[in-house]
Amino acid sequence: MRPTGRGRHLRVAAVAALALALTATPGQPAHAEPTTLAEVRAELQRLYHDAAVATDKFNAADEKVTAQEKRVRTLRDQVRAAERKLDRLTASAGAAARAQYRSGTGASLPAELQFVFADDPEHALDGASLARRAQQSAADVVTALTATGEELRTRTDEATGILERLKRDRRARDGERTTIERRIAEAREVESRLSGPQLRALDALDAQAAKDAQERWVGTGVLESAGTTTTAAGKRAVEYAARQLGKPYVWGAEGPASFDCSGLTSQAWLAAGITIPRTSEAQWQGLPRVPVGSMRPGDLIIYYADASHVAIYVGNGEIIAAPRPGRSVSVAPAGSMQILGVVRPDA
Structure with a gap:
């Protein structure tokens, strides 16, 4: 407790x-x-x-x-x-x-x-x-x-x-x-x-x-079956996230100057022309789920049992995420945190 x-x-x-x-x-x-x-x-x-x-x-x-x-x-x-x-x-x-x-x-x-x-x-x-x-x-x-x-x-x-x-x-x-x-x-x-x-x-x-x-x-071999290519929308979402690298994490922020974790992912997919829920928990509950081993660039990885964190998968076992206060939007290893599952906004 x-x-x-x-x-x-x-x-x-x-x-x-x-x-x-x-x-x-x-x-x-x-x-x-x-x-x-x-x-x-x-x-x-x-x-x-x-x-x-x-x-x-x-x-x-x-x-x-x-x-x-x-x-x-x-x-x-x-x-x-x-x-x-x-x-x-x-x-x-x-x-x-x-x-x-x-x-x-x-x-x-x-x-x-x-x-x-x-x-x-x-x-x-x-x-x-x-x-x-x-x-x-x-x-x-x-x-x-x-x-x-x-x-x-x-x-x-x-x-x-x-x-x-x-x-x-x-x-x-x-x-x-x-x-x-x-x-x-x-x-x-x-x-x-x-x-x-x-x-x-x-x-x-x-x-x-x-x-x-x-x-x-x-x-575990999880990346052996993971996709390396994505849809046009997924590509635009990844490109948007990449343009935000270095911007600070601010809780409640959705850009353009700063982001929190789900603010970054929701805005990335909005830039790709697809509106998704604002929070990581709602993204986990409301978007189509795919097996972790079948993920592809643009998919969202949801972390922790309470779905309190989310990042966008960019391929090669890496994510772009707004990690926490005091840190900036950055590239990180996708498996560095406890993975709850993967969702696909354009499924």
């Missing part, structure tokens, strides 16, 4: 104290105490993972509000269009009735009188029947359009109610914002207490762990 509140704060302080104790003596390698440094690294990973989970929840709430706002705008536009059409139809029907009255045409008389006064009774019956059908047809259209307008207004009211509830939920998610910022601040506090040699040792530990994980993953 992970510590929370004061317990977590005390743990962070303890790890920071361990970091201070890791000052290397002259002539001694900075990684002379790998167990203690590994504990600092593990705590940093936990803090950044917690921040990533909270970021995904915050982004999901924000995406729901944005989507619902679009639905409400669409419904309101439809209501206005129906009202304008009904006004035009009503005005046209009134104008036609007035024209008939002024011209004194038989169509404005009851059918039985048209028959009595007509020179050609058979023609009068035909004309009266046509006029009656035309009037009934116009009345039916007005009735249907009125009913449509009322239904649209009802749907708009319901959608607006849903939007207000989602906005309240998003405001409640401000707690997620606080969690994100607190976890990042705690991680940076730990890192700030490390000396230059300690930070380099920590980076070396990260690199070695990633290398070892990649070697184990590649050793």
